[in-house]
Amino acid sequence: MGRPPCCDKSNVKRGPWTPEEDAKILAYVASHGIGNWTLVPQKAGLNRCGKSCRLRWTNYLRPDLKHDNFTPEEEECILELHKTVGSRWSLIAKRLPGRTDNDVKNYWNTKLKKKLAKMGIDPVTHKPFSQVFSEYGKISCFPINTNTNKNPFLKPESNNTSMGYDIMQRQPYFSSSSNGVMRFGLGQSHTCGPSQVQSVPASPFELSNECVLGDYLSSSNYEAAQVQEEGHIRKTSVENSGNYSCHGNYSGASSSSSFAADSSFVEAILAHDSEMRLQFLDILDDDYGY
């Protein structure tokens, strides 16, 4: 019952592709076009899995692909779109002709994420770490001590406990001189080195938002990313071809959304999502849904 396997997984070649293998795929596609990838290895004379052939073609061999560096304009588009749709790389790649989701993903992970983190901006929310940290304390998923009516996670119990934000793991932490590192919030507990930590003031509610970010991305014509109430993201053209032009100020630190102190975590996420969808209707009309 069911389909026969496309290949003998234990006997197919894996690892880097040779120029000869690339030539076989190119020759096959040139004469047969793109169809059923499971037939390609057999017909093209390759000892590879069809899925591997498909990935090689879509990520590297396609003639319409660009192989040069990302331009500042493309970088700006990625930032804008990531702020809106998150890590939906295929969605972002559709707006960048000649780029694949793998390209965009790699560029984000190796360049842009670090660039943002260096500037004190959370690469996921695109807000300053101080703001993200503050909101950790406001959302109600953290338990409240009913005796004291206080959230026990909001303030270190001990005076010799310091707080910080792990920029790589995107988690605030408490660090006690005696106990090492203690973490709160979601995700796995772990420790991290000093280089991964950005110190923040001791109380999340005493944080000022005077996070001086300077030019958000001066090389890419981003204007200074200051903490402000509204982001200004204008999209002037979405052509039928799928070309996307981003213009305007990238205010990485800004967001018009705010988590109400008494709303649930899920409600806050849904509210933020609705807001995003209103802001980027045409993008979000693309083929992904909830």
Add this chain to the structure above:
DNA sequence: AAATTCCACAACCGCCCCAAA
């Protein structure tokens, strides 16, 4: 000059949804 670390990116992994058998 050699060893080590860092970085970029190609390739793979694993999951999901859907269609084919």
Add this chain to the structure above:
DNA sequence: ATTTGGGGCGGTTGTGGAATT
């Protein structure tokens, strides 16, 4: 009705070259 694989996707890893010590 059920099983299985294809295709799509995001996350992770392996590796070669560059940069640094």
